[in-house]
Amino acid sequence: MSSSVDTAIFVKPPTMVSAYLDWLQMLTGAGLILFMWSHMVLVASVNLGANVMNTIAHFFEATYMAQVGGPIIAATMLVHFVLAARKIPYTSEAQGVIWRHARMLHHTDTWLWLIQALTAMVILIMGSVHIWTVLTNLPITAAKSAARVQGGFWGVFYLILLPMVELHVGIGFYRIAVKWGFIKRSGRKKFHRFENIWTGVFILIGLITIIRLWTLPI
Amino acid sequence: MSRQLTFNIFRFNPEDPNSEPHTDTFVLEETPSLTLFIALNKIREEQDPSLMFDFACRMAICGSCGMVVNGRPGLACKTLTTELPDEITLMPLPVFRLVGDLSVDTGTWFRQTNTKIESWIHDDQEFDPTAVEERMENDLANSIFELERCIECGCCVASCGTANMREDFVGAFALNRISRFIMDPRDKRKDPEYFEVVGTDQGIFGCMGLLACEDVCPRELPLQDQLGILRRKMAFVGLKNIFKPKEKGRQRRF
Ligand code: HEM
Ligand code: SF4
Ligand code: SF4
Ligand code: FES
Numbered sequence: 150m151s152s153s154v155d156t157a158i159f160v161k162p163p164t165m166v167s168a169y170l171d172w173l174q175m176l177t178g179a180g181l182i183l184f185m186w187s188h189m190v191l192v193a194s195v196n197l198g199a200n201v202m203n204t205i206a207h208f209f210e211a212t213y214m215a216q217v218g219g220p221i222i223a224a225t226m227l228v229h230f231v232l233a234a235r236k237i238p239y240t241s242e243a244q245g246v247i248w249r250h251a252r253m254l255h256h257t258d259t260w261l262w263l264i265q266a267l268t269a270m271v272i273l274i275m276g277s278v279h280i281w282t283v284l285t286n287l288p289i290t291a292a293k294s295a296a297r298v299q300g301g302f303w304g305v306f307y308l309i310l311l312p313m314v315e316l317h318v319g320i321g322f323y324r325i326a327v328k329w330g331f332i333k334r335s336g337r338k339k340f341h342r343f344e345n346i347w348t349g350v351f352i353l354i355g356l357i358t359i360i361r362l363w364t365l366p367i
Numbered sequence: 368m369s370r371q372l373t374f375n376i377f378r379f380n381p382e383d384p385n386s387e388p389h390t391d392t393f394v395l396e397e398t399p400s401l402t403l404f405i406a407l408n409k410i411r412e413e414q415d416p417s418l419m420f421d422f423a424c425r426m427a428i429c430g431s432c433g434m435v436v437n438g439r440p441g442l443a444c445k446t447l448t449t450e451l452p453d454e455i456t457l458m459p460l461p462v463f464r465l466v467g468d469l470s471v472d473t474g475t476w477f478r479q480t481n482t483k484i485e486s487w488i489h490d491d492q493e494f495d496p497t498a499v500e501e502r503m504e505n506d507l508a509n510s511i512f513e514l515e516r517c518i519e520c521g522c523c524v525a526s527c528g529t530a531n532m533r534e535d536f537v538g539a540f541a542l543n544r545i546s547r548f549i550m551d552p553r554d555k556r557k558d559p560e561y562f563e564v565v566g567t568d569q570g571i572f573g574c575m576g577l578l579a580c581e582d583v584c585p586r587e588l589p590l591q592d593q594l595g596i597l598r599r600k601m602a603f604v605g606l607k608n609i610f611k612p613k614e615k616g617r618q619r620r621f
Contacts, residue, residue, distance in 0.1 A: 163563045167572040168605025171598075235568075236575055243532045250461070250531045253438045258578045259528050328576035329602075330595020337578075337591065 170232055175329065177229035178321050184222055185318050189351060192294075193358045199291035199365060206289040219284045223277070230273055237266050261320045268317040275310045295365040304363055311355040319348030370397040372448055374410065375456040376418070380467045390456075391415070403443035403457070404432060407469075419468035427585060430518035433460050433525070434469045440522035442585045443469075460525035473521040477540070484541045484564045488548065489556045501553065514547040514593065516586050523580035523590065535569045539580035539590045542571055546593045549600070558604045566601040574598070 191209075195202040209215040238244045251259045282297075283289060297303040323344045326332040332340045372395050379388040393410045404425050411418045423429040425444040432443040435458035437451060448455070463471035480486075517540060524530045524538040545565050548554045565571050574594055581591040 163559075165562070165566065165605040165608050167568050167570075168562075168566055168602050169609075171572040172602055172606065238532050246531050247528050250528055253435065253458075254526060254579060255438050256526070256577075256579050256582060258576075258582075262528065262575060262577050324576050327578060327591060328574070328595065328598060330592065330599055333595070334581070334589055334591050 170235075173228065174232040175325055177225050177232065179325060180225055181222075181229060182318050182322055184225075185314060189354060193354050195291050195294070195365070196358060196361050199295075202291045202294075206291075210288050215284075215287065215289070219280065223280050226273075226276060226280075230269070233269065237269075261323075265317055265320045265324070268313040271313045272310070272317055275306065275313070279306075279310065291362075291365060295362045298359060298362040299365075304359065307359050308356075311359065312352055315348050315351045315355065319344055319351070322347075370453055371395075372397050372406070372451075373454045374406065375454070376410075376469065377458045378418075378468050379465065380419070381465055382467065397448055401448045403434075403436065403446045403448065403455075406448060407443060407457075419466065419470045421466075421470045428518060430473070430520035433471075433473070433520040433522050433585075434458065435460060435525065440525040440583050442520060442522070445585055460521050462524050462527075462530050463521055471521070473519065476521070476524070477519045480537050480541050481544070484537060484545055484570075486541070486544050486548070488551065488554045489560075490553060491555065503552070507550065507552075511547055511550050514543055514550070514588065517543060517588055518586060520585060522583045522585055526579035526583040528577050528579065529573055529575050533569075533573065536573045537565070537570055539574070539584075539594065541565070542574065542597055543588055543590055543593050546597055549597075558600070559608075562601055562604045565597065566604060571597050571601050 191205055194205055238247055251263055374393045375390045378391050380386040393414050395406055404422055407420050422432040422444060427442050427445040433440060434443055436446055437456050440460055457469055459465055459469050459471045463473050463476050466472050523540050527538055530536045530538045549561055578591055584590055
């Protein structure tokens, strides 16, 4: 006789959930990396002239890619956060363990993970605020962005958010490559160096862009 | 002139109710080819006979002398003091049960973990002691041997942030060990059976890719590469399962 009692409460059947969630964590991470790279190209276009940025922004709004894509990115970020947060220690005891462990080991990759977890928290809050502000103030124009930055508050806001995101993205990119075996032992050092330079270049482009917005005549 | 080495050594005897965790300092003159193993024996002989630490083979084979040397897990017998600064801090390996001072019980942990991942050849054939041993390609034998070189010293586990945070994480040791059985044609387990033991958050999907294991393993096992191969393999076992028609009577959920 079959009944509605869930036997899995008592005898755990093997599941493949861990594998699916790991795929999702990696794919949402990779998707967000691709988005952030594109995002940088779009915003940095202001360095080529306010018109260039306006034209690009207009294209994305006229095709509704911004209106639809924006919330999709926000949702991806949320899913990614929920999945990746499984790895962050929740109890203060475990947090103490990983902190003391990192200090004992003085091992770069272990520190990088801590940076990833810390920057993640900042991105979660500041990223959401930023997405909300931009999407509720469409259309995006260079003049509006410049006015925001020149107001001071948003200028400082982006000066903080920029390195946080670039560090998180850079480390995440490196991490996916080594975790999934795309980069082997022999290539790890080189890839690590490449990743550092890559992150540095993105922070630099971001800084130039913020300065450009700060000095753009409105 | 030879260096004066200062050793800060963790001291604590959990058996003794009066013992408090602290560090003791010992000074020793550096002699040629001094290893930590020799240094510790000297300290015990000449300065403090109560000092506890483990060793057996003194040649990086038995895996019993693992300890944290200036923050990094390593083998005392394989570490020359010339590689280290004047001040050397020795701590027991974390994660494992502390026996006393620098001595930890790695045996219980490894036994439990080996049981958990069913670390033996699974074969339902009757063993025939008179039969000629099955042949294996030399290349394959060599690549299995490469992973088999693990001496269960525990350095990878002690250096792993995940293993430190999560007691049930099996560590790079176990994941490497499963890779070894996956390679071995004599083990008749299929992918789903391997998945059951390491395709979990206690197994390969719990690994965060910190690669401390790779960086400290005194036998330089290719842990990074094996972890990558295993993650991909197990991830694809999961992926294939989505597209497979459900088998009747199979208990697997999702
Ligand atoms: C909402 C806030 C976010 C949080 C809380 C967060 C958290 C984390 C954490 C804790 C990890 C480490 C996971 C692990 O070690 O397995 C991680 C990995 C990663 N994150 Fe985020 N993240 C956030 C946003 C982002 C964003 C906006 C991006 C990209 C632009 C991103 C890209 C990545 C990548 C690529 C990885 C590596 C994935 C992997 O190891 O499988 N994250 N994230
Ligand atoms: S994999 Fe390396 S570090 Fe880990 S137990 Fe084996 S020999 Fe020791
Ligand atoms: S890669 Fe990192 S998380 Fe994974 S087993 Fe090695 S040390 Fe632990
Ligand atoms: S004493 Fe055997 S490995 Fe060091």
